[in-house]
Amino acid sequence: MNNRPTAISLFSSGGIGDLALVAAGYDILVSNELMSDRHSLFEHNFPETTALTGDIWKLADTIHGHVRERLSGCELDLLYATPPCQGMSKNGRGKLLNAIRSGQRPPFDVRNRLILPTLRIASGMKPRTVLFENVAEMANTVVLDERGEAFLVLDLIRERLGPEYVGRGEVVEFADYGVPECRQRLITVFSRDPALHRWFEATGTFLPPASHSRNGRNGRLPWVTLRDAISEFPAIDAGDPTRAASEVPFHRVPLLDESKYWWVRHTPPEKSAFDNQCVACGFARNPPHVARRGRDGINRTSDSTPIYCSKCGAMLPRPSVQREGKHEIMRGFTSAYKRMSYDEPASALTRNLSYACSDNKLHPEQNRVLSLREAFRVHTIDRFPYEWKRKDGKPTRDKLIREVIGESVPPDGLRRIVEHLLNISSGSVRPSQATDFGPLFSGRTPESVPHGFVD
Ligand SMILES: C[S@@+](CC[C@H](N)C(=O)[O-])C[C@H]1O[C@@H](n2cnc3c(N)ncnc32)[C@H](O)[C@@H]1O
Numbered sequence: 001m002n003n004r005p006t007a008i009s010l011f012s013s014g015g016i017g018d019l020a021l022v023a024a025g026y027d028i029l030v031s032n033e034l035m036s037d038r039h040s041l042f043e044h045n046f047p048e049t050t051a052l053t054g055d056i057w058k059l060a061d062t063i064h065g066h067v068r069e070r071l072s073g074c075e076l077d078l079l080y081a082t083p084p085c086q087g088m089s090k091n092g093r094g095k096l097l098n099a100i101r102s103g104q105r106p107p108f109d110v111r112n113r114l115i116l117p118t119l120r121i122a123s124g125m126k127p128r129t130v131l132f133e134n135v136a137e138m139a140n141t142v143v144l145d146e147r148g149e150a151f152l153v154l155d156l157i158r159e160r161l162g163p164e165y166v167g168r169g170e171v172v173e174f175a176d177y178g179v180p181e182c183r184q185r186l187i188t189v190f191s192r193d194p195a196l197h198r199w200f201e202a203t204g205t206f207l208p209p210a211s212h213s214r215n216g217r218n219g220r221l222p223w224v225t226l227r228d229a230i231s232e233f234p235a236i237d238a239g240d241p242t243r244a245a246s247e248v249p250f251h252r253v254p255l256l257d258e259s260k261y262w263w264v265r266h267t268p269p270e271k272s273a274f275d276n277q278c279v280a281c282g283f284a285r286n287p288p289h290v291a292r293r294g295r296d297g298i299n300r301t302s303d304s305t306p307i308y309c310s311k312c313g314a315m316l317p318r319p320s321v322q323r324e325g326k327h328e329i330m331r332g333f334t335s336a337y338k339r340m341s342y343d344e345p346a347s348a349l350t351r352n353l354s355y356a357c358s359d360n361k362l363h364p365e366q367n368r369v370l371s372l373r374e375a376f377r378v379h380t381i382d383r384f385p386y387e388w389k390r391k392d393g394k395p396t397r398d399k400l401i402r403e404v405i406g407e408s409v410p411p412d413g414l415r416r417i418v419e420h421l422l423n424i425s426s427g428s429v430r431p432s433q434a435t436d437f438g439p440l441f442s443g444r445t446p447e448s449v450p451h452g453f454v455d
Contacts, residue, residue, distance in 0.1 A: 002027070005422065007078040008067055008127075009049075010056060010118055014041035014400075016408035017082060017133065019384040020415035022046070024422055026078060029070040032056055032063050036392075037400055043391035060117045064124055078418075079127040083114040083134060084407070112143045115153055119160040129191040129421060130161065133409055136171045138186045157188065165190040166200045174413035175345040176210035178221070180229035181378045183348045185409055187417060199424045202431035208420035226364060227342040230374045238356075238368035239265070250388075251373035254354055259320075263337060264356055264367045266317040273319055273337035274305060274329075280314030289318075291334050305329045319357070335359040346370070346378045351406030354398070372401055379405055380412035 004027045009018050012031040021028055028049045033039040039053045050066050052059055067076060115132075122130050132138075141153045151159070154169050167190030174183040189206040191197065200206060216222025237243040238253050239261040245252035256264060263273040274289035289305040307320045307329050319330035319337055336357050340346055342364035352358035354369050361369045376382040388396045423429040 005077040006071065006074065007080055008063070008076065008125075010063075010079070010081040010121070011083050011114070012042050012051075013038045013082075013407055014404035015045050016379070016381060016386075016404060016411055017080065017414055018042070018046060019381070019386060019411040020413075020418055021078070021080060023384060023411070023415050024418040026418070029076075030063060030066045032059055037390065037394070038404055040390035040392045040394070041388065041396065041400070041404065044389045045386055047391075056114060056117045056121075060121055063121055067125060076125055076127040077129065078421075079122050079125065079130045081118045081122075081130070081132050082409075083118060083132070084111055112141055112153070115143060115156065116146060119157065123160050123162070126164075126192070128193045128425075129189065129196060130157075130165075130167075131418070131421075132157070132169075132186075132188040133414070134186050134188075136184050136186045138188075139169050139171075154188065157190065161190050164192040166197055167191055167206060168204075170205060170207055172207060172413070172417070173210075174410050175214075175223045176212050176220075177208075177413040177416045178212050178224055179345065179380055179410040179413045180224040180226060181346045181349060181380075181410055182344070183410060183413075189417075189421065191421075193425050195425050195427060196421065199431055206417075206421060206424070208416050211416075223345050225343050226340055226346050226378070229346070229377050230370070231342070233371070233374055233377075235366055236368060236371065237366065244368075248373055250376065251371045253368040253371050256356060256368070260356060261367060263317045263319050264362060267337065267339055267362060269339055269364055270341045271339060272334055273317065274332060274334060276317045278309035278312060278314055279317055281309060281312035283309055283311035286310055286316060289329070289332075289334050299333075301331070301333055303329060303331070332357060333359060338362060340364050349375055349379055349405055351403045353402055353406060372398060375402075375405055378410075379408070380410040381405070383412050 004025055007021050007026040007028050009021070009028050009031040012018060012033045018028055028046055030050045030052060031042055031046065032052045033042060034055055036053050039051055043051045050070060052063055052066065138153050142150050143153055143156060144150055145156060167188065169186045169188035172185055172187045174181060174185065187207065196206065211221060212223050213220040214223055233251055234246045234248065236246055236251065236253060238256040241255060244255050263276065266276045266279055267273045272289065277284040277286055286306055286309055289301060291299050291301040293299045305318070307316050307318050307327055308314065309316055315327065319332055320327045321330050336359060338360050339362040340360050347360035350358065353361060353375055356362060356369055363370060370378065388401055390396055
């Protein structure tokens with residue numbers, strides 16, 4: 001063994017988060033991921049790691065065995081786990097609530113229980129530090145343990161790791177670490193490393209101070225905007241087959257059909273096509289598309305939003321469908337077919353990043369969604385060596401790329417976090433530097449506590 005810190009990666013997918021670990025200096029000994037296509041990307045990019053593909057419930061003991069073998073008697077420094085979040089995510093929460101109420105889904109989502117085998121591996125292996133990454137909603141998620149007892153996930157983590165470990169979950173806005181994308185995640189760190197213990201007692205947090213903020217005041221830099229990130233890429237156009245791609249690799253977008261292109265083409269900056277106004281007579285006061293929360297707590301958009309101009313009667317370039325020969329407003333949220341702002345970071349990239357109909361997916365000015373190449377930039381993947389190639393030699397489809405991006409955190413933000421943990425552990429930062437910018441940011445002080453504590 002060399003003397004680099006060691007890690008294992010659970011729920012590794014294509015290894016986007018793992019780029020941060022390797023950049024910080026970790027050797028990733030073992031990885032586990034259910035889906036072979038995602039893990040094949042991982043295997044191509046992390047050839048030194050023992051990659052175990054399959055269900056963590058079935059592979060927990062095998063993972064344990066391989067880690068022990070690779071450690072050959074040494075301690076494991078970091079267990080990095082990113083269990084899937086579909087059972088907790090805000091996306092689709094209305095649908096989820098409906099399904100639970102109508103008895104189509106159990107109130108406790110089995111996908112949330114993946115924390116159980118994860119904690120079994122953690123308590124068997126006793127890593128110096130564990131780092132979980134998940135959606136912010138994980139903090140309030142209840143899971144049933146093996147005995148059927150209900151626990152808040154964070155309480156379960158605390159209970160299973162035992163008193164040797166200290167830590168907490170904190171909501172991080174990745175734009176605060178200089179990422180040109182607003183993405184909030186719950187970062188949960190628990191550690192039994194004595195240096196991290198001392199740090200946590202003194203500061204109450206394991207997170208590095210934010211380097212950026214929305215307004216860039218009080219010594220922080222302003223958020224990196226979409227303009228900063230992508231304006232250099234050549235213009236492309238989703239309405240023209242000869243201009244929907246460029247010579248820049250991955251700088252391509254799916255074509256929009258004629259109607260969709262018409263809606264998108266008339267969508268002003270930062271607006272949704274659902275609010276488009278009349279292009280025939282120029283009347284600009286047709287009622288916008290609105291959403292209201294019903295008594296059942298579910299947010300619904302109006303189905304009576306007009307699609308014909310109230311002044312001249314012409315059709316508005318708003319998303320509509322034809323039913324029984326009649327045009328009606330399409331079902332969709334007020335953020336569907338909406339342009340992002342050039343003067344803010346991108347909205348969170350999801351696996352639907354190439355679908356104009358999904359939330360906040362339109363380019364700020366051009367008539368299209370973001371290209372995959374732009375997504376690599378926004379998600380900070382292009383700050384690291386990474387190839388979209390599979391070890392099994394099969395082609396990497398765009399759908400796989402979108403899924404892998406949509407389910408991962410921007411690695412450069414995570415790099416800041418794991419480097420900070422290593423610096424604390426090695427004693428190269430002092431607790432006083434947790435709440436001021438110290439030498440990192442030339443002694444300026446932050447405007448407030450950097451992150452919202454959730455427990
Ligand atoms: C949030 S994503 C992980 C993102 C990843 N860490 C990255 O940086 O790209 C969660 C992953 O867990 C995987 N997964 C879901 N159920 C699993 C199971 N039972 N065993 C192992 N992996 C599973 C999913 O296929 C998905 O790729």
